[in-house]
Amino acid sequence: MxxxxxxxxxxxxxxxxxxxxxxxxGIAYDDRRLxxxxxxxxxxxxxxxxxxxxxMEDGYMMPETMAICRYLAREYDFYGGAHxxxxxxxxxxxxxxxxxxxxxxxxxxxxxxxxxxxAGSEIMAKDIECSDMRYPAYDMMWCDMMFYxxxxxxxxxxPALFDNFPMLRALWSRVGHHPRIFNYLTxxxxxxx
Ligand SMILES: N[C@@H](CCC(=O)N[C@@H](CS)C(=O)NCC(=O)O)C(=O)O
Numbered sequence: 001m002x003x004x005x006x007x008x009x010x011x012x013x014x015x016x017x018x019x020x021x022x023x024x025x026g027i028a029y030d031d032r033r034l035x036x037x038x039x040x041x042x043x044x045x046x047x048x049x050x051x052x053x054x055x056m057e058d059g060y061m062m063p064e065t066m067a068i069c070r071y072l073a074r075e076y077d078f079y080g081g082a083h084x085x086x087x088x089x090x091x092x093x094x095x096x097x098x099x100x101x102x103x104x105x106x107x108x109x110x111x112x113x114x115x116x117x118x119a120g121s122e123i124m125a126k127d128i129e130c131s132d133m134r135y136p137a138y139d140m141m142w143c144d145m146m147f148y149x150x151x152x153x154x155x156x157x158x159p160a161l162f163d164n165f166p167m168l169r170a171l172w173s174r175v176g177h178h179p180r181i182f183n184y185l186t187x188x189x190x191x192x193x
Contacts, residue, residue, distance in 0.1 A: 001027070003028075003029070003030075004022075004030070004055065005030040005032055006018055006029055006054055006055075007032045007054075008033060008034070008051045008052045009034050009039075010033040011192075012191055013107075017069055018054065018065075018068055019188070021069070021072045021073070021076060021145060022072070023181065024140060024145070024178070024181060025075075034051065036113065050063065054068045065097065066094070069146070073141075073142040078145070079141065088143075089143045090143075093142060140175070140181075144171065147168075148175040155172070156192075
């Protein structure tokens with residue numbers, strides 16, 4: 001079994017989908033959480049100067065959230081079987097990641113961190129409104145987990161977020177009640193983002 005180290009800050013943010021996939025797959029890994037104050041000192045050690053990054057057993061550092069997710073989805077069977085199902089899983093996850101990307105840029109911009117951050121809350125709201133996402137009947141695919149991780153903080157900000165979206169509310173509940181995810185959620189450290 002390969003040994004992985006996942007690097008991110010001490011928040012859910014972009015890394016939570018990776019942590020959740022590790023939890024459902026039952027894979028142990030090192031969850032390294034950097035402090036914002038230390039970032040300048042660490043930054044040059046990461047490809048693309050950003051996190052999340054997944055350090056592989058041979059020390060190779062893999063960047064980009066979605067590349068890491070697709071790798072984990074292939075390795076631990078969160079993709080569904082047929083290529084068409086994989087494509088479906090990809091487009092749903094890509095759509096959700098656009099929402100998260102807007103949100104994370106806005107979140108850091110609001111807190112005066114990093115670079116290239118633009119306000120994205122309106123785009124995010126529009127994306128959610130326009131979403132036409134139907135979920136296949138697999139036990140747990142990575143787009144289901146992606147949905148939970150990308151919308152958790154917006155949902156905390158606005159508890160009425162799913163009021164007009166019963167399918168999304170049902171999906172939220174299904175993911176949150178999956179036994180391994182429920183176990184993960186109750187044990188993970190609390191973070192407010
Ligand atoms: N394209 C990258 C973006 C990652 C990213 O921007 N991460 C932020 C944290 S949420 C970061 O590391 N920022 C540090 C910086 O901009 O100096 C991905 O999707 O993983």
